[in-house]
Amino acid sequence: MSNWYLIHTKIRQERVALENLERQGFACFLPLIRVEKLRRGALQVVQEPLFPRYLFIRLGTGLESQSWAPIRSTIGVSRLVTFGQTPAKIEDELISQLQVKTDSTEVQLRHFEPGEQVVVTDGPFVGVEAIYQMADAEGRVMVLLNILSKQVKMAVPPASIRKVN
Numbered sequence: 001m002s003n004w005y006l007i008h009t010k011i012r013q014e015r016v017a018l019e020n021l022e023r024q025g026f027a028c029f030l031p032l033i034r035v036e037k038l039r040r041g042a043l044q045v046v047q048e049p050l051f052p053r054y055l056f057i058r059l060g061t062g063l064e065s066q067s068w069a070p071i072r073s074t075i076g077v078s079r080l081v082t083f084g085q086t087p088a089k090i091e092d093e094l095i096s097q098l099q100v101k102t103d104s105t106e107v108q109l110r111h112f113e114p115g116e117q118v119v120v121t122d123g124p125f126v127g128v129e130a131i132y133q134m135a136d137a138e139g140r141v142m143v144l145l146n147i148l149s150k151q152v153k154m155a156v157p158p159a160s161i162r163k164v165n
Contacts, residue, residue, distance in 0.1 A: 001060065002059060002061065002065065003059065003089050004029075004057070004058050004090040004091075004094075004095050005056070005057050005058075005080060005087045005089060006055075006080070006088045007021070007028075007054065007055050007056070007071070007077055007079075007080060008080075008081050009053050009076055009077055009078055010076055010077070011053065013075075014030055014049045014052070014054070014076070015030065016076035017074060017075070018030045018055055018076075019076075020074045020075050020076055020077075021055075021057060021071070021074055021077070024070055025066060027057070028055055028058070029055065029056040029057075029095060030049060030056075031049065031056075031098045031099075032047040032048065032050065032102055033047070033048060033049075034047055038158055038159060050098070053078075056090060056095055057071070112132040112141065112158075113132065114133060115131060115132065116131070116132045117129060117130075117132075118130050118131070118132050118162060118164060119161065119163075120156065120160060120161055121162055123156065123160055125145060128146075129146070129164060130143035130145045130146075130161065131144040132161070133153065136155060140155040140156060140157055140158070141156060141157075141158050143156060
């Protein structure tokens with residue numbers, strides 16, 4: 001008999017803990033989501049943990065199961081999550097739903113939504129409000145600027161706009 005449990009990892013070491021636990025023969029699951037991030041002035045799609053600092057591990061409870069002792073000293077692992085002295089058990093159904101959801105997720109979180117009000121923070125149009133249109137293939141974004149009572153479409157680096165509060 002085996003159950004899923006929760007591992008608390010060290011800061012930004014979820015993948016390190018996952019790799020080291022799997023190397024020791026443990027079955028683990030780290031749910032990842034695709035997120036659009038602004039890096040070095042360009043929008044990039046990256047995979048990030050759905051639950052930062054946590055991953056799931058399948059552990060046996062019988063006499064023939066693998067020892068839990070090495071988990072605590074595994075690189076990247078902070079501790080096994082417990083309620084008092086009892087390890088926090090996770091339902092198989094929840095893990096199954098997370099696996100289906102993260103495997104099929106092609107939806108990317110957008111840095112800006114089309115039609116959203118933004119303000120230019122760099123270049124000759126600093127301080128001018130615009131309407132976000134879309135990201136283009138060259139890693140820039142298209143915005144509509146209102147110049148001399150006329151809407152003008154312009155491509156700008158994503159780092160040079162921000163949302164209007």
